[in-house]
Amino acid sequence: MVTPPTLISPDELSHLLNTPGVQVIQVTSLEVYREGHIPGAVPILPDDLICGIPPAPGRLPTVEKLNRVFGNIAYAPDTKIVVYDDEGGGWAGRLAWTLDVIGHDHWCYLDGGLHAWKANGLPLVTTLTPVEPHHVNLSVHSTPIAEIDDIAPRLSDDDLLIWDCRSIDEYHGTRRSAARAGHIPGAKHLDWVDLIDVKNHRTLIKNAEALLREHGIVRSKDIVTHCQTHHRSGLTYMTARLLGFPRIRAYHGSWSEWGNRTDTPVETGPPTPS
Numbered sequence: 001m002v003t004p005p006t007l008i009s010p011d012e013l014s015h016l017l018n019t020p021g022v023q024v025i026q027v028t029s030l031e032v033y034r035e036g037h038i039p040g041a042v043p044i045l046p047d048d049l050i051c052g053i054p055p056a057p058g059r060l061p062t063v064e065k066l067n068r069v070f071g072n073i074a075y076a077p078d079t080k081i082v083v084y085d086d087e088g089g090g091w092a093g094r095l096a097w098t099l100d101v102i103g104h105d106h107w108c109y110l111d112g113g114l115h116a117w118k119a120n121g122l123p124l125v126t127t128l129t130p131v132e133p134h135h136v137n138l139s140v141h142s143t144p145i146a147e148i149d150d151i152a153p154r155l156s157d158d159d160l161l162i163w164d165c166r167s168i169d170e171y172h173g174t175r176r177s178a179a180r181a182g183h184i185p186g187a188k189h190l191d192w193v194d195l196i197d198v199k200n201h202r203t204l205i206k207n208a209e210a211l212l213r214e215h216g217i218v219r220s221k222d223i224v225t226h227c228q229t230h231h232r233s234g235l236t237y238m239t240a241r242l243l244g245f246p247r248i249r250a251y252h253g254s255w256s257e258w259g260n261r262t263d264t265p266v267e268t269g270p271p272t273p274s
Contacts, residue, residue, distance in 0.1 A: 004244050005096065006108045007205060010120040013038070013082060013110055024082045025073065026114065027091040036124035038084070038117055042073045042131055049094050050229070055178070056257035058229030060101065060145065066138050070102070074131040077104060084110035084117075088196035089203045093234030096241065097250050100144040109203075109238060116201040144237075146224040146249040148257065152264060155185050161221035162187035165236045166228060166255065173268035177228050178259025182268040184226075190215040192232040195239055203235070205242050212243075219245045226251035226258075 008016075016022050017040050024041040026033055033043040048069040051059045061069075081099060085091040092109055099107050110117070118124070154160045164187040169175035171189045173182035183189070190212065195204050204211070209219075217223065223240060227233040230252045240248040251258075258264045 005105065005238075005241055007111045007242060008082060008108045009111055010117045010122055013117075014122050016082075021079055022082065023073070023076075023079045024084070024110075025095060027083065027085045027095050028087075028114070032086055032114075034126060034128075036118075036126055037114075037129075039123060039125050040129055041084075042129050044069060044073065044095060046091050046094070046231070049091070049098055054256075055260040056229070056253045058231060058254055058256060059252045060098070060140070063138060063140060066098070066102065066140075067136050070138060071136045072131070072133045074134055075136055079106070081107040082110055083107055084113040086114040088193075088198070089113065089235040089238060090192065090231050091234060093236070093238030094231060095234070096238045097144055097230075097234055100241070101140055102138045103141045109205075109242065111203060111205070112201040119201045144249055146226075146251040148251075148253060148261075148264065150249075151184065151224060151251065155265065159222050161217060161223045162251075163217050163223055163225040163233075163236055164189050164227070164255075165192040165225060165233050167191055170228070170255070172270065173266075178255055180259045180266050182259070182266040183255075184258060185265050185267045187267075188216045190217060190236070192227065192235045195235055203239070205239050208239055209243055212239075219243070222247045224249050224251050226254040228255045230254045 025044055026037050026041045027044050051061045083092040083095045162184045164171050164183050171183045197204055225233045225236040230250055233250055237250045
């Protein structure tokens with residue numbers, strides 16, 4: 001991941017619309033897209049980005065499915081892609097991670113997403129953006145991906161840092177979302193919602209590093225982030241990428257995989273002190 005992604009403001013994006021070599025992608029339901037989207041934006045649905053197979057439905061889809069999804073939006077590898085959603089960055093970050101997985105690191109994130117665009121009084125359209133689907137032949141790059149075998153043998157390795165971005169109740173184990181409740185031993189906790197300024201329609205990426213540091217999440221570590229299905233951790237992965245963290249991966253199986261296994265260690269209770 002040598003190309004650092006960037007934030008783009010609504011006003012900056014408004015001047016890039018219809019620029020050759022720039023593609024804008026909205027990750028929401030089709031209903032939200034039809035209610036109003038940025039002119040020229042094409043839709044990718046959240047379900048397009050996951051395998052949907054229990055017990056870990058958030059894992060990466062097959063290459064065949066990714067080929068269909070990206071072929072349907074006329075994906076081109078030499079474009080600059082702007083990602084956004086309507087919820088604070090989780091699904092946009094999941095798409096950003098997917099772009100990294102297919103080797104496309106020339107992307108940026110619309111700061112504040114659809115809500116910020118609306119708050120700035122910028123235009124929306126309701127008609128489907130015309131595209132000409134074509135065949136693509138994508139390859140999966142493993143660098144942004146973490147699996148159980150990348151984590152479980154290294155739980156005593158001080159260089160590995162697990163960032164659990166679920167709610168504190170899920171982390172403590174007082175809220176059950178899998179066969180077993182709790183967290184990966186030694187994982188640091190910082191809820192993804194703490195990175196979202198809902199009132200001002202912004203993600204707090206520009207000022208997030210101090211917050212991460214307060215929770216023991218530092219750029220010198222080999223960081224793996226996860227949530228329940230690698231939706232919320234889309235935002236945390238994207239935040240680390242936008243901050244320029246050199247080693248960040250997402251555990252796409254997340255707690256729905258880890259917590260439903262019988263051979264993975266689980267801790268409960270408060271976070272381990274930094």
